[in-house]
Amino acid sequence: MIVATAIVLMMSIPGLALFYGGLVRKKGVLAVLMQVFAIVCLMTLLWYFVGYSLAATDGGSLNAYIGGFDKMFLAGIGSDTLSGTIPESVFFMFQLTFAAITPALIVGAFADRMKFSAVCIFMCMWLIVVYVPVWHWVWGGGSFRKMGVLDFAGGTVVHINAGVAALVACIFLGKRVGYPNENMAPHNLVLSVIGASLLWVGWFGFNAGSALGANGGAGMAMLATQVATAAAALAWMFVEWLVHKKPSVLGIISGAVAGLVAITPACGFVDGWGALWIGIAAGVICFFMSTAVKKALGYDDSLDVWGIHGVGGIVGAILTGVFAVEAIGGTAGLLEGNPGQVLTQLWGIVATIVWCGIATFVLLIITNILVGLRVSEPVEIEGLDINLHGETVQ
């Protein structure tokens, strides 16, 4: 679990930071690295102060919705305290890495145009108001768990949450100056390939680690993760090859991330065959959402956080209900004669979208009132790096 925790942290820094850093234009690379790094630091302290307690403890009469304050500042947690069969300190750290990467995912949607101060304030509020309650609903004994919603490693908690917040945020902030007519292609896909590859490796910690032990469940989760990711990467690549006549580096790494996202809720419940189809579905659907649908609807989700994490998370959550194997995860899916599981999954998805969407919108309004969300047009055109951080990449 300690190794799993370490490599999930590696997903954020440097994995996600490099992935996003390569995808933006040169004038904004340091800003996005800075945002991811600062968010990891901020979420660490917030998770320690109050986040973990509100997520993972009993909330009494409000327990269906939120936890309590019993473990603020890790009160009562020592070296011998257990969470299940592992030290609670390790469980706290493992979940801290999830709390760190989820807000960091969102920054890709409004890359190149949001104030750094606004990013910090918004993300702190978002963790407590959005992430922590959904974590509690799914993993902390809240309403989702009672209803039987399946989410092994965070398809709902991490990816749908981040994806919905990303969509709301990018629409709220508006398009980048020059979008969609100017060249906004990635400035360094080598960085993005390194980042995506680190994400892939780290995802074994994310998914297999969510078994909270070195056991057969962890092994199956790891296997499913690998199969789905490869399938999704190839699916995106082949569809892009067919539609746009060239298989791109950006496409194959985007497909891989889509597969990783989609298998996240399913990995502890499905076999290799289910993982294969989840991967293919994620690769194809996320490709069209990030290209044709985004273009048709006209929103500027800069790095396709909604198109990959939001949509991939939804695809994975639904297909978990289809491909779940009772012998693996203890719950049968549609293919094993339990169509109700798909409806349960849909309920979880809708509830998350509604809560996350509304709360994110309100938090953006509050942040806008406090410090303003968007940089001025000249600052955006010249770039966030030099204007907000006083540094540039040569």
Place this chain on the structure above:
Amino acid sequence: MKLVMAIIKPFKLDEVRQALTELGLQGMTVTEVKGYGRQKGHTEIYRGAEYAVNFLPKIKIEVVVPAKMVDNAVDAIVAPQRPVRSGDGKIFVVPVEQTVRIRTGETNESAL
């Protein structure tokens, strides 16, 4: 003396340099530039959306030659471009008033 200034495709540089060297020319200045002519750039696709790339990467070669060598120098630059295609570039020939070799103080054609 004339300044022969050629804008060519980057991958043609080595062939052009070799052809000019074979003429006996002692040196040249090469600059990475961007621009467009009648070709007007091209379009690329990013995430399914087409965008225009107006300024294409080119190489600018500048070489000063004696007036009698201008046609040969121009031919040496044009020959490697076969088969010709849109965007192969342009060659400009400009009069040069004076040349000075800094180390020796030689001037004009003896300084080339």
